[in-house]
Amino acid sequence: MLKPEGLSSILYLMQKKSLYPQDYNPEESIAALATPWGESALAIIRLSGLDSLKLLSGIFSRDGEIVEAAGNTLHYGRITAPDTEELIDEVMIAVYRAPKSYTGEESAEIFCHGNPAVIKRLIGVLADSGFRYALPGEFTLRAFMNGKLDLTRAEAVNELIRARTDRARALALNRLSGAIEGKIREIRDGLAGMLAGIEVWLDYPEEELEGENDLIHEAEGWALEIEKLLSTYSIGKIVQEGLVAAIAGRTNAGKSTLFNRLLKEERAIVSEFHGTTRDYLEGYISIEGIPFKLIDTAGLRDTGDPLEAEGVRRADMIIRNSDLLLYLVDGSLGLAAEDRELISTYHDNRKLIPVWSKSDISTAGTPEGFIALSAVDGTGIAALSKEMVNRTAGNLSSSTEERVIDSLRQKELLERAFSSLEDVKKSLQDEVYLDLIAVDLKESLDALGEITGEVTSVDILNRMFKDFCVGK
Amino acid sequence: MDFEGIVIGGGHAGIEAALALSRLDFSCLLITQNLDCIGKMSCNPAIGGLAKGNVVREIDALGGQMAKLIDQSLIQFRILNRSKGPAVQAPRAQADKALYSQLAKWTLEREGGLSLFQDTVVDLLLTNSGREVCGVITERGRRFTAPNVVLTTGTFMEADIFIGEFTASSGRLGEPAAVGLGSALRKLGFEVGRLKTGTPARALASSLHPERMREQPGEDEIIPFSFANTKVQRPRVSCYITHTNEKTHRIIRDNIHRSPLYGGKIQGVGPRYCPSIEDKVVRFPDKASHQIFVEPEGLNTDEVYLNGISSSLPEEVQEEFLRTVPGLEDLVIMRPGYAVEYDYLDPLQLYPSLESKKIKGLFIAGQTNGTSGYEEAAAQGLLAGINAALKLQGREPLILSRAEAYIGVLIDDLVTLGTREPYRLFTSRAEYRLSLRHDTADLRLLEKGYDVGLQSVEARDGLLQKKREIEEIKELLDKRKVQEMDVEKVTELKIHQGKSLSRALKDPKVRMSDLVSLDKGLAAKNRDWLYQSELDIKYAGYIKRQERQVDRFRRMENMRLPADLEYSRVIGLSTEAVEKLNKVKPLSMGQAGRISGVRSSDIAVLLVHLAKND
Numbered sequence A: 001m002l003k004p005e006g007l008s009s010i011l012y013l014m015q016k017k018s019l020y021p022q023d024y025n026p027e028e029s030i031a032a033l034a035t036p037w038g039e040s041a042l043a044i045i046r047l048s049g050l051d052s053l054k055l056l057s058g059i060f061s062r063d064g065e066i067v068e069a070a071g072n073t074l075h076y077g078r079i080t081a082p083d084t085e086e087l088i089d090e091v092m093i094a095v096y097r098a099p100k101s102y103t104g105e106e107s108a109e110i111f112c113h114g115n116p117a118v119i120k121r122l123i124g125v126l127a128d129s130g131f132r133y134a135l136p137g138e139f140t141l142r143a144f145m146n147g148k149l150d151l152t153r154a155e156a157v158n159e160l161i162r163a164r165t166d167r168a169r170a171l172a173l174n175r176l177s178g179a180i181e182g183k184i185r186e187i188r189d190g191l192a193g194m195l196a197g198i199e200v201w202l203d204y205p206e207e208e209l210e211g212e213n214d215l216i217h218e219a220e221g222w223a224l225e226i227e228k229l230l231s232t233y234s235i236g237k238i239v240q241e242g243l244v245a246a247i248a249g250r251t252n253a254g255k256s257t258l259f260n261r262l263l264k265e266e267r268a269i270v271s272e273f274h275g276t277t278r279d280y281l282e283g284y285i286s287i288e289g290i291p292f293k294l295i296d297t298a299g300l301r302d303t304g305d306p307l308e309a310e311g312v313r314r315a316d317m318i319i320r321n322s323d324l325l326l327y328l329v330d331g332s333l334g335l336a337a338e339d340r341e342l343i344s345t346y347h348d349n350r351k352l353i354p355v356w357s358k359s360d361i362s363t364a365g366t367p368e369g370f371i372a373l374s375a376v377d378g379t380g381i382a383a384l385s386k387e388m389v390n391r392t393a394g395n396l397s398s399s400t401e402e403r404v405i406d407s408l409r410q411k412e413l414l415e416r417a418f419s420s421l422e423d424v425k426k427s428l429q430d431e432v433y434l435d436l437i438a439v440d441l442k443e444s445l446d447a448l449g450e451i452t453g454e455v456t457s458v459d460i461l462n463r464m465f466k467d468f469c470v471g472k
Numbered sequence B: 001m002d003f004e005g006i007v008i009g010g011g012h013a014g015i016e017a018a019l020a021l022s023r024l025d026f027s028c029l030l031i032t033q034n035l036d037c038i039g040k041m042s043c044n045p046a047i048g049g050l051a052k053g054n055v056v057r058e059i060d061a062l063g064g065q066m067a068k069l070i071d072q073s074l075i076q077f078r079i080l081n082r083s084k085g086p087a088v089q090a091p092r093a094q095a096d097k098a099l100y101s102q103l104a105k106w107t108l109e110r111e112g113g114l115s116l117f118q119d120t121v122v123d124l125l126l127t128n129s130g131r132e133v134c135g136v137i138t139e140r141g142r143r144f145t146a147p148n149v150v151l152t153t154g155t156f157m158e159a160d161i162f163i164g165e166f167t168a169s170s171g172r173l174g175e176p177a178a179v180g181l182g183s184a185l186r187k188l189g190f191e192v193g194r195l196k197t198g199t200p201a202r203a204l205a206s207s208l209h210p211e212r213m214r215e216q217p218g219e220d221e222i223i224p225f226s227f228a229n230t231k232v233q234r235p236r237v238s239c240y241i242t243h244t245n246e247k248t249h250r251i252i253r254d255n256i257h258r259s260p261l262y263g264g265k266i267q268g269v270g271p272r273y274c275p276s277i278e279d280k281v282v283r284f285p286d287k288a289s290h291q292i293f294v295e296p297e298g299l300n301t302d303e304v305y306l307n308g309i310s311s312s313l314p315e316e317v318q319e320e321f322l323r324t325v326p327g328l329e330d331l332v333i334m335r336p337g338y339a340v341e342y343d344y345l346d347p348l349q350l351y352p353s354l355e356s357k358k359i360k361g362l363f364i365a366g367q368t369n370g371t372s373g374y375e376e377a378a379a380q381g382l383l384a385g386i387n388a389a390l391k392l393q394g395r396e397p398l399i400l401s402r403a404e405a406y407i408g409v410l411i412d413d414l415v416t417l418g419t420r421e422p423y424r425l426f427t428s429r430a431e432y433r434l435s436l437r438h439d440t441a442d443l444r445l446l447e448k449g450y451d452v453g454l455q456s457v458e459a460r461d462g463l464l465q466k467k468r469e470i471e472e473i474k475e476l477l478d479k480r481k482v483q484e485m486d487v488e489k490v491t492e493l494k495i496h497q498g499k500s501l502s503r504a505l506k507d508p509k510v511r512m513s514d515l516v517s518l519d520k521g522l523a524a525k526n527r528d529w530l531y532q533s534e535l536d537i538k539y540a541g542y543i544k545r546q547e548r549q550v551d552r553f554r555r556m557e558n559m560r561l562p563a564d565l566e567y568s569r570v571i572g573l574s575t576e577a578v579e580k581l582n583k584v585k586p587l588s589m590g591q592a593g594r595i596s597g598v599r600s601s602d603i604a605v606l607l608v609h610l611a612k613n614d
């Protein structure tokens, strides 16, 4: 068993992609938005690099002050475009001096207004002044390079960012303590045992070896174990990303209102005009510890507007790929022929939950099987939540499983191990030479080894900073 | 300086080292304890076998001597594992021991620039700094100077042999140990350990009953070990197979307390894979019988070697248990089996060039590095000799990768992992053995031998021609379709009618030998090349998959690490990794990753460190 610090660093190595250590160049100053894109009261842009304060001073009203500033100080001022003198925003700048910063380099954080247009402009002028937009994970890479973070803590940062629910945190913790590694090691040991058996037989041609064991049987057993582990991927994904619950229905059924209600925030624009929501919106909620990714879709109707038509097309795709479908029928209008048609279209393959919306103003009785709900006064929200949990119970039934694969990388490697093992099985059945079979067996072993980090390769390293939240 | 290179020891390692140095035009002195013992086979009279046979052919491709020596002295030839796959087929030959040794000595004598001298080296001469070798001192007080010394002492350094209660200071029965050098090296601060190995009794052939044993003849056709030989014509003899039984084992068990191994006299660690019969009986009590191969030691001798039953029990016990074996009832022992315990130097103290990290110009090869086996010794000797020469020329050392040669696997294992027991090659030590077939050794390595200067222009041109012709064969097989009349000749082709011959060849039931009869173009081709094409085509899928694995492997190998990197300065490495890395001083990231105790997180830190300092 690997020590936890080794283990987490390996997990760390494996989960990141896209950023390569070769990308590290401390001479370059980087910038990135550290808060989510979108409307908010405040946004933070993070800067780091050798010349970041000097570069920043070119666009900051108190340029002298900031160049001289001591570490851990705050400075109020204006940011203007360097050539046009156009005012972009009034901001607060936090100055950090090396090595006392997140990255260990000279750094700054710009606190600006959380308006996407402002943020865009700000990043634009930063780029004009010599900052490069940071790659995902690059701040953490720098922190790591400068010895500010060891791999373990870098890993922890990433996990923390990604874990959305208690369950995700618990599973991450479990991974850190080696539950998956233990299992994979067990399979690896088994395969290594098979390989060793083959090797002995190959290396001692002069000896008569007794009791050649049943290799096919063994290969089958281990393939099954890998398959079992693979099957937990969907659970892992759910825990990590949430079950996808799409809200659909005809235009004006109250979808966006319900979306906002469930998210407890005003994200989607609600209006009495049909066809207001043209693209889809996503939001995360957690009900009884189960994470859901809610998607508010465009209303479904035949439309002449090409933009809206595209929204409808996307809605259709989302619905087909979702785990749950909350289908809203406007209770104040009643069930229309189009609703019946749409329900039957999506009925067969979806976990459809029919919802009778606007129950506060509905006059007709609620049809059989529908949940009556008012997004305005809140009636039926509890019933819907309960139903959503019930419907997903099937998906999560094996979620008592302590070992859960959650990274795509792990899944892909397990699949590689599995398919190589299938090749082994087939070759054994076809009585292919054992030294050839050993090639596939080794491939399977290698793939498993990459998961636990026993096989080190450049690939593993190149995956180092994958999936990193930009700016963290 | 008296010479440009000095080689200590005229065993299998020393022969190759001395020849490489002098063939690369450096004046060289080979000092060995007894000139009549040059190239002696201490143990079994055979060269080759699994992985080892591949090594012999690799040595040949690089420009070494072993393959040529065995081609001229073999008395039986076989390809092992013919019924298994292509990766584990390997040539093995019984040797006429005396002839082999005589040819080796003669080859050395005829090499211009090479001097042979009989004496025993007892100490090294160092420069004033104490960090560079500049010569040797012998038992008789002679001093010879040279900027390079290759140390190949085999089983002789401070060696003792054991037969029951008898012990003597010898490296081989009847030959004195080389005493003094081991202590001198210890004093210089080398980590010196003790290993042991053993050998079985030799018997008089005419005292055996071959009719009570199973005859094992050789194959009719001999594939030369050396790529330079197109045909080898030698007399053939047979071996015989027999088995021990319960009676044999009881005698061994009853006398086990008289074994120096079990009596605690021997401290050295023996090879697990090549146990003495005492070990076999004690460790595998359930096995009712063990195999014995009776192998002739030569054409002009009646001595036979009893392979598989090495023992250091008292002589009379050896005779008693051997006589319980069918065919050996009346056996007359000519020399008893014995065990030998000797000094070896921990190979972690070497760079992959086989040069010592501690003392510049000192190269170490062969059994001294903890290996066992003639082929392993010769391979190291050749590389040590080549690298000593390259050093004299101011060139980069020749380091073979694990993916291109068994020799690469051997040396990498030694200098990266070290060894605590006698090390021998197995096919399973090589991750990519499908790419290391014996028949492809020249394709893999001859060019390198040419670059070094040990292969002639003709040899290289020959290789180019071979490559071309193999391409031609493959093209021919791709183009030529299976026709109706072909099916009449080779019924297995029925289901492949209309398809190309190369497609048909992928069918396990279709063999190249069948196809040759169908096409004049094919029939005209060299047999070895046809064989090679057959394997390439038949196993293309597997070979390709293996090549993908090799590609992954190469990327780490190609990331160089400076030998003088001070690992304690690399922030983030674990303490254990710092210690191990500073000891091994790996030259590539791949090598670093194979060191035990270096974790993948350490490798990540190193990769990052490298990237930062590029």
Ligand SMILES: Cc1cc2nc3c(=O)[nH]c(=O)nc-3n(C[C@H](O)[C@H](O)[C@H](O)COP(=O)(O)OP(=O)(O)OC[C@H]3O[C@@H](n4cnc5c(N)ncnc54)[C@H](O)[C@@H]3O)c2cc1C
Residues within 6 Å of the ligand: B008, B009, B010, B011, B012, B013, B014, B031, B032, B033, B034, B037, B038, B040, B041, B042, B043, B044, B119, B120, B121, B122, B152, B153, B154, B155, B156, B157, B171, B172, B178, B181, B197, B198, B199, B274, B338, B339, B340, B365, B366, B367, B368, B371, B372, B373, B374, B377, B378, B424
């Ligand atoms: C008893 C016994 C059992 C063995 N069993 C096996 C076995 O089971 N399997 C196997 O694969 N191999 C076995 N071998 C090993 C095999 O013989 C060696 O691996 C091989 O010969 C090593 O080659 P080498 O060149 O390293 O050394 P050697 O062949 O031992 O040659 C060393 C030479 O150097 C000379 N020498 C040593 N020290 C000095 C010095 N200070 N000055 C001058 N000359 C010196 C010696 O006289 C000798 O001629 C056995 C050897 C012995 C002796």
Ligand SMILES: Nc1nc2c(ncn2[C@@H]2O[C@H](COP(=O)(O)OP(=O)(O)O)[C@@H](O)[C@H]2O)c(=O)[nH]1
Residues within 6 Å of the ligand: A249, A250, A251, A252, A253, A254, A255, A256, A257, A258, A269, A270, A271, A272, A273, A274, A275, A276, A277, A299, A357, A358, A359, A360, A361, A373, A374, A375, A376, A377
């Ligand atoms: N009374 C009442 N009105 C609602 C309710 N839900 C939505 N509405 C109204 O219905 C109209 C359309 O709502 P919206 O959420 O935009 O529908 P969407 O097109 O399905 O997204 C808006 O005017 C909402 O105020 C509800 O539960 N009760």
Ligand SMILES: [Mg+2]
Residues within 6 Å of the ligand: A255, A256, A257, A268, A269, A276, A277, A297, A298, A299
């Ligand atoms: Mg809407």
